[in-house]
Amino acid sequence: MNLTFELLNTDFLTRFAINFVSLIVLLRGIYYRNDAQSESSSGFLVFGNGVFFVTALLHDVEMSMGFAFGLFAVFSMLRYRTETLSVRDMTYLFVLIAISLLSSVSSLSMMELTGVNAALCIITRFSETSLFTKTIEHKLVRYENIALIKPSESQQLYADLEQRLGVEVTNVEIGDVDFLRDSALLKVFYRRPVNPIE
Template structure:
């Protein structure tokens, strides 16, 4: 109950902050930004978000579920900030609400939340950057963000220690002195590069042991149950 109450309070605070930003200043008039400048900014933003989503995110993660949300979230933030005098806090308030709700039906992975933040940042930069300082500053900011994202996500990859849960029937190998034999047997049967094993529980009535096996891989895999039965 405390967790739900804290989440509701956080959502209420975010909505209050967003409402304050909306009412802080009147809407911008047509003189604030001409149509040519708006279209130019929108074109730069569209190219940037397309590169981020279609050329950086999708080729690596192959997840179509978030493509629509990335594009729409970016476009909404861009249009809200460029056509009205909303403060940047409004955009972060929307992100805070979104991150707390986490779609409520689907848990958004951490990396996808990072991409949502990048999509938000691109929309803010392209909507609020001062043209007086030059278009190159805005374009350069987009290029730097996209380049850093590409390098971190594509080229700087660290291995993850993954774990699988196994029901193992050869309890004669669970003795600590035979741990290397057990690891070799599991490696041969699973094909996984296992480097350590934890014996969680042992059932002598059924001659089975419940194990956690650990191995390194490029992807952060979910835990999946495996069985040692040959049936």
């Protein structure tokens, strides 16, 4: 009973609140905003809070920050080894583990901890802007007006694709052409509309 009250003190609850808000900002405000189709954000939130609680409970055990970080880094690699995670997802996993470990076992004051977590979120958000992410994307398009796939008609082809797709086309690669169905498979490269400060 006394142990429960010792754990649920003001310092613990404040650190948990800082950790939880930081993870919400990281995952809902940055990660999910740039990849709304992702199904990983809820799992990341649970994982981050799990890291916080386990390391907070082990805080009295003689354990260095490096050991704690290595323990959960190895655990995350083993746990997610069967799931193909992108480099972006692995990066967010690394950042949320760092935030959770800092929140639970660091000796930083509350203001310093809030500042460090905010700095990590700001750096992560900045890395998602067009200064670092690619602005040229591509998609495969089944195109029926094969008269425009001739090299001499490239300007009209670009104009037609831009009108239909609503994007700025930068390049087109012509794939399979089906003369029986009057269609061609095009790989259309286009500039993703991005606000640099978005």
